[in-house]
Amino acid sequence: MRIRLSFAVIAFSIITVSATTREGCNQNKIKTIVLRDQADVIDAHLDYNEGTPSTFDANTGEANELPIFSWTVYGFPVTGRALIRFSLKSIPKKSEILSAKLSLYGYPENFQSFAMPQGNKGDNIVVLQRVIDEWKENTVTWNNQPRVTREGEIALPISTSQWNYNVINFDVTSLIKDMRTTENYGFSLRLQTEQTYRSIGFLSSEYSDVTKRPSLEITYKK
Template sequence: MKSKLLLTLLLVSIFGLNIQAQVNLVLQPGSEGKDAEIGSLVPTTNYGSSIKINPYAWTQSGYLNVVRPLIEFDLSSIPEGSVIIDAKLSFYYFAHVAPANVHSGSNALVIQRIITEWIENTVTWNNQPSVTTVNQVFLPQSTSNTQNYLDIDVTSLLQDMIDDSLNSHGFLIKLLAENPLATVILASSDHTNSALHPKLVINYSPTGVNEIKNKINVSINPNPFKNSSILEFENPNNESFTFKLFGVDGHLIKTISDVKTNKIKIERENLPAGLYIYQLRNKEGIGQTGKLVIE
């Protein structure tokens, strides 16, 4: 998928670690984008060129038809190991003639990560891809029958897509309760009005992308935190690890060296509330990179 791309990139080197500051990426493809609809009433029909993203459950000729849209953005420009600071997904309403021309009914939505491959011009209800409910995003019932769905927070879903890129193939959008009569009518990337195309805005930090050769499991509790937090990690052989804390602009804030246990206590001290990036690694490049949030 080709995309409208907006990048701001600053490379700084701190203590031998290459840190790329926050990058802003805007994706809003046109007809070259990848999206489709699948319908239960016509389970072998492909709708890869539909101009709408229209999750609905409707009775047609006495039969229930459930429609689920799928959409995938091209994330290939985001380096492996990047930390997603935030990601916002936007969809835009447009009037359509069938089955209804406005949002209606009990139309709360859920957005899920697709975990198997699908092809825009061959996907159908019968061969629809699998999804995971991990970090799925819930959207409440529409408050206006012509509202846009702007700045939906899909940060955790995007992080999952970067962390597990081989098993990430976009979003599936469906009604939370697929019961008639309910619908949400939004424009797809095939709509003639480019201003209505779905948009994904991502802010990410490629911190330490080339420094972590093999990742280990890390848990941080609590996160977010107010005063202190405990980072636990795999270290069965009591190897020496170094912990570094960075601001999202790439500047080094704190270093804790020669950690040979499996726990690190992180003190807030005088740090202001906000998002921070940490890196934990040993001399062989084994470790992890992630986010810390101070409230």
């Protein structure tokens, strides 16, 4: 009788340990990472200034801002777009993306913008599109900017303030999933309607305050 009881206790203990281990494994399979370091992000501003043709071939990959606009300078039309790419190499290839949330931070008041001193103005809805060509942060320009696809594009909400307008935890899961199944060339940001006068600006990965740089929070399951 004592032997049977001991065996039953041992068997119960094994079942309990097994159940706990299984539960722990399931919990460990889900992981969240935040991509924000300069090693994980590249971005650049694209500038078109009809009055200054040299801007067509100018690279601004080291700028601390991502101005997006349609404006005029001395009567000449000017247009600004932006590119941003987050490295997805730290995510295991066979893992499943559960969610991806993009955060962009707007210009603080009195920010010294080289392209957009007026801050956020007008009907400035921005479309986020998937880039389909390779590009490099230190060589991309308006003239050699990569192509994009409108398939699955997402519209960022219109700004609600002239300064300090942040887009936090914006759902880009579908676009990130597409980048995983095709190629990851990042996002293009441009005005939905590139007509004067509209503008919206975000800080880039070169901005001095690390907490205000673009970030991408990804939750995945191994």
